[in-house]
Amino acid sequence: MTADKETLAAYAAKLDDYVRVTEDLADDPQLAAFIAALPKGAHALDLGCGPGWAAAQMAAAGLTVTATDASPEMVDHANSIAGVTAHVAAFDDITEENAYDGIWAHFSLLHAPRDAMPRHLAALRRALKPGGLFHIGMKTGVGAHRDALGRHYTYYTDEELHELLTDAGFTPFSSHTGTDKGLAGTMDPWITIAAHG
Template sequence: MSDKATLDVYAAKAADYATMTDHEDPQLTDFMAALGQGRVLDLGCGPGRAAARMAEAGFQVTAMDPVPEMVAMAARHAGVTAQLGTFDDISGTYDGIWANFSLLHAPRADMPRHLAAIKSALHAGGLFHIGMKLGTGAARDSIGRLYTYYSEPELAGLLTDTGFTIDARAYGRDKGLDGTYADWLCLRAHG
């Protein structure tokens, strides 16, 4: 993600975002149970809540985010190696990659490239989680963040075209940092 306005919003609202995302996540629990153990990348980690829970469960966790304020927050969690980086900075190999509502800020044209990089960074049969807001097109929210929206068939098709096999889906509707509600989809897939 390189949209300066989006990065600036997250930098300015890092503490608010950390408070808003500090809750149990059934998709994270399911992801950890399906993975069992190993090395995980939390891609677009934000304040590191998911990374911290994975580290507490015994996973080796690298947390990456393009916002320095978020990386600093993630680095405070025991067992989490936090680093500054974008979707273009994926390196190493992992048993699982958790990209929970981060890739929704990537431009549509870049998504196939990002998914290919994620697939390449996973060990054979590795587990990938992606959370996205549902919709069409791209737009800024009321606080200036740029979103790219996908329909379920479009997102599932992108994963399948990249070589992933989808094995779980979850749907919901929640209020975001901008105060508005949005429908979302999480897909879990094997590489």
Template sequence: MSADRETLEVYNARAGDYAQTMGRDPAAMASLRAFVARLPKGGRVLDLGCGPGSWARAMLEMGFEVEATDASDAMVAEASKVEGLAVRKAVFEDIDDVARFDGIWANFSLLHAPRAAMPDHLARLYRALKPGGVLHVGLKEGTGERRDRLGRFYTYYTVAELTGLLADLDMVTDDLREGADKGLDGEVAGWFTLTARKIVPDTEARTDTA
């Protein structure tokens, strides 16, 4: 999660409201099922910007090993109520794992970071994935950076912009989904989600088949 102070203040104050509204989006659930279908059985997943832990709970119930992070104290407290979930307070810059996760679920969390910081954040997630690992990203669709009426900071992206950033990391993207929903601020906004795979280097592929 971003370290933006105003954004964190909103989530700290509205964590309970957010917990009640999450998990009702069928498009997001379809994305979740498509995401986990690409993971090895019982694989390790990072829920980046986990909020109250709704998606992390679902993945735990599916049999995955889940670690979760969020920068909001209140969201960490909410997510910590999920039995069996390892939760820690962290901002995006704290992700320094190397080849640890089979999958990373970044569902509408990276949109709170400034556009200039996105290449570094994606590079960190790339390093944190195992070869062949899968990254799910959800963002609001559009251009520019601005705050919503609650004061949360948002960066808006086009599909082409995000796929370009992922291509720079030699990641292959698919499973594009688009829609529009009413957010915590009461505004209807367009969004998209997609997945990207970390390509297995040729040398490793040859070793695996030797």
């Protein structure tokens, strides 16, 4: 399955705006905690890396980082950052087994169709080393729709997401919730969950 064309077009058109929005995330405490929890020199996957802000922080901390995104424009920008190597890949392209000490899926899987989420999570669990660290960020709510920019979103409740993770073989151990203004200008509730593989 390929990524949604309208969503990719929106990211291509708004690349510069998205880079500016993510500049404020350089000191994200959840990313800092993710990095600190991984062993020295660990191999991490930044799934849906966008312009590469998280991959840059991981690389600066000494991690080996594989960064992927379905948007060629985002990948080009990520590759312009020192220490970051990114490549174009959709969620279904993640086929490794026991490859990563940590997987950072920060507000990327929210673009996947609902019926594909169990498959994607199962593949990510296989790609994670036993006991590895998984981070997922999602907007919360019900149903699915396109935002003002045309990006497709699938929403989950806290309970649904925890159940999906458990069914895929993850063990969630902490979560955070909040509300922030995104690229489309709306205030949206969200949840992040940390889990072990």
